[in-house]
Amino acid sequence: MNKLELQKMAVEVRKGILEGVHSAKAGHPGGSLSAADIFTYLYFEEMNVDPKNPSDPNRDRFVLSKGHTAPGLYAALANRGFFPVEDLLTLRHTGSYLQGHPDMKNIPGVDMSSGSLGQGLSAACGMALGAKLSKQDFRVYALCGDGEIQEGQIWEAAMFAGFRKLDNLCVIVDNNNLQIDGRIDEVCSPYPIDKKFESFNFHAINIDGNDFDQIKAAFDEAKATKGMPTVIIAHTVKGKGVSFMENNVGWHGKAPNDEEFAIAMEDIRKAGEALCQK
Amino acid sequence: MSEVKKVATREGYGSALIALGKEHENLIVLDADLAAATKTGVFQKAFPERHINCGIAEANMAGIAAGLSTLGYVPFISSFAMFAAGRAFEQIRNSIGYPHLNVKIGASHAGISVGEDGASHQCNEDIALMRTIPGMVVINPSDVIEAEAAVKAVYEYEGPVYLRFGRLAVPVINDRPDYKFEMGKGVELRDGKDCTIIATGLCVCGALEAAERLAADGIDAQVINIHTIKPLDNELVIAAAKKTGRIFTVEEHSIIGGLGAAVIECLSENCPTKVTRIGINDVYGESGPAQELLHKYKLDADGIYERVAAEMKER
Numbered sequence: 001m002n003k004l005e006l007q008k009m010a011v012e013v014r015k016g017i018l019e020g021v022h023s024a025k026a027g028h029p030g031g032s033l034s035a036a037d038i039f040t041y042l043y044f045e046e047m048n049v050d051p052k053n054p055s056d057p058n059r060d061r062f063v064l065s066k067g068h069t070a071p072g073l074y075a076a077l078a079n080r081g082f083f084p085v086e087d088l089l090t091l092r093h094t095g096s097y098l099q100g101h102p103d104m105k106n107i108p109g110v111d112m113s114s115g116s117l118g119q120g121l122s123a124a125c126g127m128a129l130g131a132k133l134s135k136q137d138f139r140v141y142a143l144c145g146d147g148e149i150q151e152g153q154i155w156e157a158a159m160f161a162g163f164r165k166l167d168n169l170c171v172i173v174d175n176n177n178l179q180i181d182g183r184i185d186e187v188c189s190p191y192p193i194d195k196k197f198e199s200f201n202f203h204a205i206n207i208d209g210n211d212f213d214q215i216k217a218a219f220d221e222a223k224a225t226k227g228m229p230t231v232i233i234a235h236t237v238k239g240k241g242v243s244f245m246e247n248n249v250g251w252h253g254k255a256p257n258d259e260e261f262a263i264a265m266e267d268i269r270k271a272g273e274a275l276c277q278k
Numbered sequence: 279m280s281e282v283k284k285v286a287t288r289e290g291y292g293s294a295l296i297a298l299g300k301e302h303e304n305l306i307v308l309d310a311d312l313a314a315a316t317k318t319g320v321f322q323k324a325f326p327e328r329h330i331n332c333g334i335a336e337a338n339m340a341g342i343a344a345g346l347s348t349l350g351y352v353p354f355i356s357s358f359a360m361f362a363a364g365r366a367f368e369q370i371r372n373s374i375g376y377p378h379l380n381v382k383i384g385a386s387h388a389g390i391s392v393g394e395d396g397a398s399h400q401c402n403e404d405i406a407l408m409r410t411i412p413g414m415v416v417i418n419p420s421d422v423i424e425a426e427a428a429v430k431a432v433y434e435y436e437g438p439v440y441l442r443f444g445r446l447a448v449p450v451i452n453d454r455p456d457y458k459f460e461m462g463k464g465v466e467l468r469d470g471k472d473c474t475i476i477a478t479g480l481c482v483c484g485a486l487e488a489a490e491r492l493a494a495d496g497i498d499a500q501v502i503n504i505h506t507i508k509p510l511d512n513e514l515v516i517a518a519a520k521k522t523g524r525i526f527t528v529e530e531h532s533i534i535g536g537l538g539a540a541v542i543e544c545l546s547e548n549c550p551t552k553v554t555r556i557g558i559n560d561v562y563g564e565s566g567p568a569q570e571l572l573h574k575y576k577l578d579a580d581g582i583y584e585r586v587a588a589e590m591k592e593r
Contacts, residue, residue: 133327153338
């Protein structure tokens with residue numbers, strides 16, 4: 001996909017996030033929206049995946065370590081054809097396969113169950129190690145939250161990945177600077193994130209995580225980096241694309257009511273319209 | 279009495295892994311800097327490329343195993359019971375149990391028979407913790423033969439399994455040609471009509487010896503070895519309750535949440551029967567030689583005999 005196509009797809013992904021969370025009357029729109037461009041790039045450009053064969057052993061793997069932003073992952077998977085887009089409206093409903101956090105047993109395209117913060121990166125390391133052991137050339141991607149990296153297990157995994165030179169692993173940190181209780185640098189600062197990963201023998205790249213040119217350049221650089229894993233620190237805006245949600249921690253884990261939903265969808269619609277005139 | 283052969287169950291873990299490793303390319307062993315103690319070191323020597331030392335990071339090890347299993351590997355993760363079931367409980371629950379991944383947890387140094395290291399390392403809570411995870415199988419072998427057979431059996435089973443091993447060398451009691459390990463099936467080792475002693479792990483041997491002494495006192499005790507605590511062999515437990523009407527459970531584990539609790543849960547719903555739980559009575563252990571601790575905490579043959587004899591007299 002070219003940049004404009006990716007931008008248009010990201011509009012669809014953002015619509016899916018809002019529709020799902022609104023229908024569920026619960027969920028995490030802020031961090032789903034901040035990472036919407038990354039989800040879009042991964043599933044529509046970067047990763048080798050086939051919705052018709054979601055368990056292809058040679059596919060690239062994705063682990064959503066910040067599992068609470070499942071609405072973003074589901075919206076990307078649905079638009080990519082892994083399951084019907086209409087099903088996004090069943091998010092978090094009793095009996096729906098679209099659980100509040102990713103459930104690999106029941107959701108086509110989900111490579112790992114996650115939700116308890118700090119655990120996904122270890123599973124991604126296991127996948128990357130397994131690929132090395134069996135000499136398969138698929139790549140493994142893991143998306144972490146910037147608050148999530150306060151978890152100690154993240155650094156156990158980072159030490160392992162750096163030590164084992166897992167260059168088939170690419171970690172993305174969605175650095176939107178907000179966690180439930182406030183700014184990450186006021187709650188318990190993980191900064192400097194790049195230097196921390198570098199000292200664990202990672203190649204670190206800082207980008208604007210809501211800019212497709214920079215996202216593409218970073219993933220290309222990650223693929224070209226040999227002998228060490230890469231971390232992309234994606235500087236993003238929490239709630240990106242919805243005027244009243246942007247940089248507002250109150251929208252970390254809250255669903256919009258009907259009125260707010262209408263305004264949010266109008267924001268997204270306008271962004272889409274502007275792209276069509278390009 | 280002739281010399282009794284004694285071997286720790288963890289030895290059976292190591293030897294079974296080697297046997298399985300020769301046959302199955304997809305078997306992979308992970309350890310957390312305890313390879314010599316958990317006995318995965320022997321596997322490391324035989325298959326260095328399939329032994330992954332994760333360093334002292336049990337939570338990460340559990341997650342690595344989860345990721346490996348999604349690719350078709352069968353990982354066995356190894357540490358002390360305290361750090362596997364304890365430290366990594368939530369990783370086992372969420373990254374392995376919830377997606378029902380095919381990861382086996384080989385936990386050695388369970389119970390107070392860890393000995394000199396003391397309470398911080400004596401895990402008397404692991405069976406309780408692991409038993410509450412939906413879909414988790416929990417196995418506690420009684421000797422090295424059963425341990426080796428159990429490891430081989432769980433490789434063939436698809437799904438998460440917790441295997442509990444001990445540090446202490448314990449008598450070999452299953453050395454017979456017709457020995458067969460069947461996951462989920464208890465084993466009647468001694469027939470009896472007055473009461474039933476249901477034991478697990480290293481306490482099975484003590485229970486057998488206690489039963490012989492009880493026989494001399496005129497108490498005919500049935501002895502059952504429960505190596506699989508979950509799923510529990512309800513049928514055998516209920517049949518025993520119906521037959522003798524008086525149950526004793528023996529385990530090197532807290533009386534809360536372990537074998538005794540599982541038996542009570544089964545019987546109170548199906549065949550209400552008086553059950554006495556012999557185990558660690560909601561206390562921490564302490565440092566000391568393993569045999570002395572087992573004696574002090576009344577989990578050896580003497581302790582089991584005394585408790586059963588005393589309670590049977592009260593009838």
